[in-house]
Amino acid sequence: MLEMLISGFASVFTDPTGIIMILFGVTIGIIFGALPGLTTVAGLSMFLPVTYVMASNIGLSMLTAIYIGGISGGLISAILLNIPGTPASIATCFDGAPMAKKGQAGKALGLGVFGSLIGTIIGVLVMVVLSPTLAIFTLKFGPWEYFSVTFFALTLISTLTGKSVVKGLLSALFGMMVATIGLSPIDSAKRYTFGSLQLTSGFHLLIVLVGLYAISEVLSTAAAKQEQVKVLDYTMKGLGFTRKDLKGNWVNLIRSSLIGLGIGILPGIGGSTSNIIAYSVAKNSSKHPEKFGTGIADGLLASEASNNASVGGAMIPLLTLGIPGDGATAILLGGFMLHGMQPGPLLFQTNGDTVYHIFASMILGTFFMAILMWAGMRMFVKILKVPTHILIPLIVVLCSIGAYALSNRVFDMWGLILFGILGLAMSKFKIPVPPFILGFILEGALETNLRRGLEYSNGNVMDVFTRPISAVFLILTVLSLGSTIIKQIRHSAKAAAKGEQS
Amino acid sequence: MTSDSKKELGVGIFFLALSVAYMLGTLNISTFTPFGNRGLDSRSVPQLIGFLVFVLSSVHVIQVLLQVKKSKKNSVEPVAGNKDQVCDTDEVICIESPKGSIIARIDTVVPLKLILSLLYLVIYVAAYQGIGFIISSTFFLMAESFLLVKREERKRWTVFIILFSIGASVFIYFIFTKYLSLFLPSGILG
Numbered sequence: 196m197l198e199m200l201i202s203g204f205a206s207v208f209t210d211p212t213g214i215i216m217i218l219f220g221v222t223i224g225i226i227f228g229a230l231p232g233l234t235t236v237a238g239l240s241m242f243l244p245v246t247y248v249m250a251s252n253i254g255l256s257m258l259t260a261i262y263i264g265g266i267s268g269g270l271i272s273a274i275l276l277n278i279p280g281t282p283a284s285i286a287t288c289f290d291g292a293p294m295a296k297k298g299q300a301g302k303a304l305g306l307g308v309f310g311s312l313i314g315t316i317i318g319v320l321v322m323v324v325l326s327p328t329l330a331i332f333t334l335k336f337g338p339w340e341y342f343s344v345t346f347f348a349l350t351l352i353s354t355l356t357g358k359s360v361v362k363g364l365l366s367a368l369f370g371m372m373v374a375t376i377g378l379s380p381i382d383s384a385k386r387y388t389f390g391s392l393q394l395t396s397g398f399h400l401l402i403v404l405v406g407l408y409a410i411s412e413v414l415s416t417a418a419a420k421q422e423q424v425k426v427l428d429y430t431m432k433g434l435g436f437t438r439k440d441l442k443g444n445w446v447n448l449i450r451s452s453l454i455g456l457g458i459g460i461l462p463g464i465g466g467s468t469s470n471i472i473a474y475s476v477a478k479n480s481s482k483h484p485e486k487f488g489t490g491i492a493d494g495l496l497a498s499e500a501s502n503n504a505s506v507g508g509a510m511i512p513l514l515t516l517g518i519p520g521d522g523a524t525a526i527l528l529g530g531f532m533l534h535g536m537q538p539g540p541l542l543f544q545t546n547g548d549t550v551y552h553i554f555a556s557m558i559l560g561t562f563f564m565a566i567l568m569w570a571g572m573r574m575f576v577k578i579l580k581v582p583t584h585i586l587i588p589l590i591v592v593l594c595s596i597g598a599y600a601l602s603n604r605v606f607d608m609w610g611l612i613l614f615g616i617l618g619l620a621m622s623k624f625k626i627p628v629p630p631f632i633l634g635f636i637l638e639g640a641l642e643t644n645l646r647r648g649l650e651y652s653n654g655n656v657m658d659v660f661t662r663p664i665s666a667v668f669l670i671l672t673v674l675s676l677g678s679t680i681i682k683q684i685r686h687s688a689k690a691a692a693k694g695e696q697s
Numbered sequence: 698m699t700s701d702s703k704k705e706l707g708v709g710i711f712f713l714a715l716s717v718a719y720m721l722g723t724l725n726i727s728t729f730t731p732f733g734n735r736g737l738d739s740r741s742v743p744q745l746i747g748f749l750v751f752v753l754s755s756v757h758v759i760q761v762l763l764q765v766k767k768s769k770k771n772s773v774e775p776v777a778g779n780k781d782q783v784c785d786t787d788e789v790i791c792i793e794s795p796k797g798s799i800i801a802r803i804d805t806v807v808p809l810k811l812i813l814s815l816l817y818l819v820i821y822v823a824a825y826q827g828i829g830f831i832i833s834s835t836f837f838l839m840a841e842s843f844l845l846v847k848r849e850e851r852k853r854w855t856v857f858i859i860l861f862s863i864g865a866s867v868f869i870y871f872i873f874t875k876y877l878s879l880f881l882p883s884g885i886l887g
Binding site (some may be wrong): 244247248265284335346359361362364365368371372374375379381382384385386387408414461511582584585587588589591592594595596603605608609611612615616619623624625626638641643645646649650654691 | 819
């Protein structure tokens with residue numbers, strides 16, 4: 196593994212274009228992360244077409260660099276505007292903004308960047324160590340094991356996102372319905388094509404992703420009231436903080452990073468949840484919880500370390516099982532597929548050199564992120580003032596190029612609008628989008644493995660329960676579903692009791 | 698019934714109707730079982746998905762109806778003499794129905810900017826192949842930017858928006874076609 200990583204570094208450092216692209220990707224990511232209303236996913240969608248003609252290792256390194264920059268960039272607006280640039284930096288506002296109001300904006304920004312750096316390093320290092328080992332383990336998987344693990348991922352995401360399990364499950368099944376449009380796996384029967392030649396190949400993953408995430412996001416930003424933002428002044432000398440500021444925070448940093456990493460591995464939730472959980476854990480285990488929210492380093496570091504560690508965490512199931520951990524990794528999955536690679540256990544065997552190139556570039560990108568943010572903060576703060584009426588139309592045009600260039604057909608652009616509207620409707624009716632995406636992505640694997648498994652076992656479905664790995668995942672599925680349903684029943688019973696009392 | 702309950706009921710009914718239509722659609726899927734019927738065919742998984750959606754959406758509808766029944770017991774009559782105002786004890790808030798022009802009413806349900814943005818996007822896509830990337834993108838960038846800029850700032854931004862829209866479209870076209878080797882329709886300029 197170490198040899199492969201060294202050769203990954205060698206291939207990164209011997210290619211100046213690749214290094215420039217990593218630097219460019221991190222910069223773009225920070226800008227998108229910093230701008231409120233625009234997220235990493237929009238940045239990835241916008242710059243995906245640029246990678247079409249690049250060598251796969253350079254293109255994918257650039258995309259992962261955007262991901263790293265995007266998660267970190269959110270801290271700038273969280274601290275200076277008290278608006279989280281991305282959902283991953285909500286908890287950064289809790290202590291970052293009060294610090295800035297006390298005249299310590301430079302210190303808050305410096306500490307935030309440091310927390311991001313530590314979190315990303317821990318997340319990426321664990322990813323580098325864990326992914327190949329997990330990939331070797333998953334090589335033992337047969338169709339039933341794959342079926343159970345994808346089934347587990349689907350039910351887990353449906354129970355973790357949104358307030359209602361039923362709506363989460365419906366969303367996942369809706370995604371699966373859309374995925375069945377086109378040719379069926381194994382026997383290539385036409386399904387729901389309505390005689391249309393264009394629908395025979397179904398909807399491309401990127402069309403669904405960019406439509407649901409980027410187009411609906413920019414449309415809702417366009418519809419929102421444009422407020423004039425007031426950026427707080429700051430001065431940052433050196434790193435912005437001293438060693439004294441970190442005193443007593445190393446345990447907090449490592450614990451928060453591990454929380455972020457663990458949550459990042461779970462499908463669908465990632466940095467947007469981990470920052471709040473890490474913040475709460477830091478507060479509960481602190482000797483001075485009353486100071487949280489008044490502008491202390493502990494809360495800021497916990498939030499930034501955890502959301503950045505989720506980057507490495509979310510990459511683990513993507514690389515080893517082909518299951519994306521969040522929206523950004525779903526776009527990365529599309530990027531891998533565009534470059535002719537299928538993430539999963541075989542990826543390390545068939546494209547090991549590219550995978551280790553990406554690992555090395557992620558480590559390099561992490562340092563670029565910290566250096567760029569410390570050295571170029573003034574430039575990023577200026578970009579906060581770029582008006583949305585210039586940015587939003589530009590993003591739409593670039594996303595359209597990405598859609599059109601997939602197969603040089605306008606049909607995919609119509610698909611973009613369709614899924615953009617669907618994304619807006621889902622958000623209006625509070626139907627969680629992540630289960631839909633995962634349902635769409637995993638339907639093929641779920642169906643193929645279910646059908647293969649049944650053919651291998653001569654139609655005997657009991658095999659799924661008798662194989663140990665498969666049985667473990669099915670038990671986990673029942674436990675996660677059961678516990679969430681019980682929790683919801685208790686919650687509604689409590690609410691009903693409250694209502695009767697009042 | 699509160700607006701939230703109506704929305705939830707709508708979600709349930711939508712999925713119920715979708716599941717029925719989807720299951721009926723499975724009848725048009727051809728099946729192919731050359732090695733005998735040892736497992737599932739191309740129709741089985743869609744049938745299973747449709748059935749699960751039907752069951753779950755029924756559960757959702759029943760849940761909503763039960764909730765509505767419960768909240769009806771605790772509900773308070775609307776304030777007399779003011780038909781536009783609805784009070785809901787569950788949420789302990791009073792919602793005033795929107796007054797004013799038709800546009801203002803539409804704007805509260807679906808923002809007008811959103812409808813126009815979507816309309817511009819539809820026109821953009823429809824014109825993309827025919828009149829080409831540069832012209833369609835220039836007009837889209839211009840129209841969308843003018844739509845989003847604040848009315849009082851529109852005059853100040855006019856020249857910039859026009860020049861930026863033309864410049865950005867031409868620049869993007871040349872970067873993607875000449876340097877990134879992607880095909881973009883040249884349309885009437887071709």
